[in-house]
Amino acid sequence: MLNLPRFLPYRLTKLSGFISRDLGGIYSERFNLTITEWRIIALLGSEDGLTAQVIGTRASLDKVRISRAVDRLVKAGRVKKQTHKTDRRSSLLHLTKSGRAILEEIVPLAQDYEKRLLKEFSPEEIEILDGFLNRLDSKAESLQKDNHR
Amino acid sequence: MLNLPRFLPYRLTKLSGFISRDLGGIYSERFNLTITEWRIIALLGSEDGLTAQVIGTRASLDKVRISRAVDRLVKAGRVKKQTHKTDRRSSLLHLTKSGRAILEEIVPLAQDYEKRLLKEFSPEEIEILDGFLNRLDSKAESLQKDNHR
DNA sequence: ATAAATTAGTTTCAATTGAAACTACATTGC
DNA sequence: GCAATGTAGTTTCAATTGAAACTAATTTAT
Numbered sequence: 001m002l003n004l005p006r007f008l009p010y011r012l013t014k015l016s017g018f019i020s021r022d023l024g025g026i027y028s029e030r031f032n033l034t035i036t037e038w039r040i041i042a043l044l045g046s047e048d049g050l051t052a053q054v055i056g057t058r059a060s061l062d063k064v065r066i067s068r069a070v071d072r073l074v075k076a077g078r079v080k081k082q083t084h085k086t087d088r089r090s091s092l093l094h095l096t097k098s099g100r101a102i103l104e105e106i107v108p109l110a111q112d113y114e115k116r117l118l119k120e121f122s123p124e125e126i127e128i129l130d131g132f133l134n135r136l137d138s139k140a141e142s143l144q145k146d147n148h149r
Numbered sequence: 150m151l152n153l154p155r156f157l158p159y160r161l162t163k164l165s166g167f168i169s170r171d172l173g174g175i176y177s178e179r180f181n182l183t184i185t186e187w188r189i190i191a192l193l194g195s196e197d198g199l200t201a202q203v204i205g206t207r208a209s210l211d212k213v214r215i216s217r218a219v220d221r222l223v224k225a226g227r228v229k230k231q232t233h234k235t236d237r238r239s240s241l242l243h244l245t246k247s248g249r250a251i252l253e254e255i256v257p258l259a260q261d262y263e264k265r266l267l268k269e270f271s272p273e274e275i276e277i278l279d280g281f282l283n284r285l286d287s288k289a290e291s292l293q294k295d296n297h298r
Numbered sequence: 299a300t301a302a303a304t305t306a307g308t309t310t311c312a313a314t315t316g317a318a319a320c321t322a323c324a325t326t327g328c
Numbered sequence: 329g330c331a332a333t334g335t336a337g338t339t340t341c342a343a344t345t346g347a348a349a350c351t352a353a354t355t356t357a358t
Contacts, residue, residue: 016165018289
């Protein structure tokens with residue numbers, strides 16, 4: 001019939017579930033952050049002054065989630081909003097000092113987690129995996145478009 | 150700092166999100182099934198008479214979700230429960246005729262989706278990917294245990 | 299110039315979720 | 329044998345979610 005444990009979509013969902021629960025646990029227990037909040041901080045860390053919309057594109061998050069997460073981050077003093085000069089509908093988002101501090105605390109933990117996941121992979125294997133994921137990702141994205149047309 | 154789009158946990162979550170939305174769309178639009186319901190049907194298709202608990206283990210689903218999904222499946226006439234003879238707390242689950250019918254309709258669609266996803270992968274690459282996922286999966290599972298101890 | 303359409307982000311509302319409490323049964327230890 | 333502990337599955341409750349409606353601002357078309 002269909003062997004569920006060998007079915008790629010099932011396996012990917014399961015794997016990503018493990019990882020999300022795992023990392024999400026670290027973010028929330030130690031830093032009281034959701035994964036979404038963490039992603040926003042991570043993006044602002046590499047490029048300050050992004051709009052909610054750009055964050056949505058970069059992090060594949062929908063605007064409702066972003067709106068709520070930014071709200072919480074602003075309340076927690078991690079992020080501040082600055083009204084866009086030429087388009088007053090949107091805001092440029094910036095990390096506060098405290099936002100940068102938490103980023104610097106989490107980054108090593110996140111990298112360490114990734115390192116542990118990939119511990120038994122050689123650099124060549126990591127490169128191959130990387131390529132596989134890119135191919136799967138762009139294929140999945142295009143199939144999505146196909147279906148909704 | 151940290152390059153989110155190259156961060157493995159992020160990439161896996163994103164990829165699995167695409168695929169789940171995609172396949173979930175097919176299941177729900179055409180068959181009015183959630184992914185959880187579909188997984189239960191798929192498992193019962195390959196081995197009839199499983200208990201909720203066994204399904205939980207095999208499909209990595211928590212018991213609350215299973216309970217609710219089984220409930221809906223029973224109401225929809227896809228599954229029937231049969232009280233376990235020696236342990237009256239649990240039930241053996243069976244596909245009805247209509248459950249088997251829907252399974253037979255979906256399996257080719259699911260396989261076709263997987264095939265499209267892997268279209269540009271050679272058999273050797275698929276085997277390598279398979280091994281990678283197994284390794285990541287067992288590593289993620291063991292890291293999960295580590296953290297919660 | 300201004301009506302119509304579009305876009306950024308927020309709010310509302312109903313559905314989904316999972317943790318914890320619960321029920322019913324089963325097993326263990328004394 | 330029976331109290332204490334454990335387990336299967338369900339229910340409750342509060343939190344999270346996303347679709348759709350909404351507000352406010354911008355752009356486009358006439």
